[in-house]
Amino acid sequence: MPAIECRSLTKYYGDVRGIEDVSFTVEDGEVFGFLGPNGAGKTTAIRTLLGFLSPTSGGAALLGHDATDPGESRAARERIGYLPGDPGLDEDRTAEAFLDHQAALRGSGSREALVARFGLDESRRIGDLSRGNRQKVALVAAFMHDPDLLLLDEPTSGLDPLLQEEFAALVRERVVDGASVLLSSHVLGEVAALCDRVGVLREGRLAAVESVEDLRSRGGKQVRVRVAEDVSRGAFEVRGAMNLRVGDTVSFTWTGGYDALIDLLDGFTVHDLEIVDAPLEEAFMTFYDGDVPGPGRRDDARGARGTEASAPASGTGTDPEKTDADGGDR
Structure with a gap:
C-alpha cells in the first residue's frame, strides 16, 4: 500500500x-x-x-x-x-x-x-x-x-x-x-x-x-572543448547544441546523441574536452x-x-x- x-x-x-x-x-x-x-x-x-x-x-x-x-x-x-x-x-x-x-x-x-x-x-x-x-x-x-x-x-x-x-x-x-x-x-x-x-x-x-x-538527463550534457583551429560560431550552431559560447574555449549544452557530438568534433583538432552533466536547472x-x-x-x-x-x-x-x-x- x-x-x-x-x-x-x-x-x-x-x-x-x-x-x-x-x-x-x-x-x-x-x-x-x-x-x-x-x-x-x-x-x-x-x-x-x-x-x-x-x-x-x-x-x-x-x-x-x-x-x-x-x-x-x-x-x-x-x-x-x-x-x-x-x-x-x-x-x-x-x-x-x-x-x-x-x-x-x-x-x-x-x-x-x-x-x-x-x-x-x-x-x-x-x-x-x-x-x-x-x-x-x-x-x-x-x-x-x-x-x-x-x-x-x-x-x-x-x-x-x-x-x-x-x-x-x-x-x-x-x-x-x-x-x-x-x-x-x-x-x-x-x-x-x-x-x-x-x-x-x-x-x-x-x-x-x-x-x-x-x-537530470533531460538537461543534457555540458560540453567544453578547446581546439587548435580558429572557430566560427556557425560551426557549432547545429541541432542539439544550446547556450553556445565561443571564445578560446567553446562551451554549449548538448541535448543530442553522443554519435552526433563525435561527428561534430571530428572536423577539429581537439586539445581539451570536458563533458559533464548539465546543471539541474537546465532540466527544470x-x-x-x-x-x-x-x-x-x-x-x-x-x-x-x-x-x-x-x-x-x-x-x-x-x-x-x-x-x-x-x-x-x-
Whole structure:
C-alpha cells in the first residue's frame, strides 16, 4: 500500500486554478519531491491532501486512509508529521510550551534528542526568535513523535547551511527507519540530494513525475572543448547544441546523441574536452517553456495566495478545517 495515493486531485479557488488533475503515489520508504517555483501549487496540494482544504474533485489516500473523509483524515494525521511553509507559531508562547502542547497531542519520543541536535533554546518566547530558530521549533514539532509519513513544505527555509545538512541527515535517518516523505521545494539542489523521484508542478498541473536521474538527463550534457583551429560560431550552431559560447574555449549544452557530438568534433583538432552533466536547472526549465493552456492561468504567482502564510503548524490547537478557507497558491 503506498504511503500516499493521489488521484486526479483538483482544487479551484472560484475560477482560479490551485491544482488540477494531480495524480501520483509515494511508496513506503520513498522521498518524493514536489518541485516548482512559488505559485506552482505545491502548498495547495499538500493542504488538500491533509484535509485542510476541500478538493473540488478527485481523491487521495494517506497511509491507507481516505484523505477526503474528515474522520479518516484525522486518523491519518495522528501518524503524520507536517511542516507548513510558514508555521504561523503562537508568538506569545515559549518554544517549550508550544512543544509541550504538541507532545500532548501526538507524543514526543524524540523531542529531547531533536532539541539538542538543532541547538534549540526552549525557554525563549517564540515571538523573540529569529526566522531560523522558529523553523527549528517547527521541525522538532513535525519529527518528534516519530511519524510514519512526513509532509514537509519548504522545510529548510531560514536554516543556515550547516542546519540544512543536519536536516537532510535527519530525513535520511527517518527513511531508513521506515518513514515516507513528501517534500516540496523550489531549491533544486535540495531535491536532487534527498529525493528518489520528483513531481514537477507547473501552474497547478503535474508536468512530469521522474526519477532525479531522469530529470537530470533531460538537461543534457555540458560540453567544453578547446581546439587548435580558429572557430566560427556557425560551426557549432547545429541541432542539439544550446547556450553556445565561443571564445578560446567553446562551451554549449548538448541535448543530442553522443554519435552526433563525435561527428561534430571530428572536423577539429581537439586539445581539451570536458563533458559533464548539465546543471539541474537546465532540466527544470524544460518544463517551463511556453504556456499551460486552460482556465485560471496565473501570470502573477501571487494571484490566489490568500491567507495561507498564516496557517498554523499541525496541532497548534486551531481547527485546520476552519483555517485558510480561501487557500493559497504556493
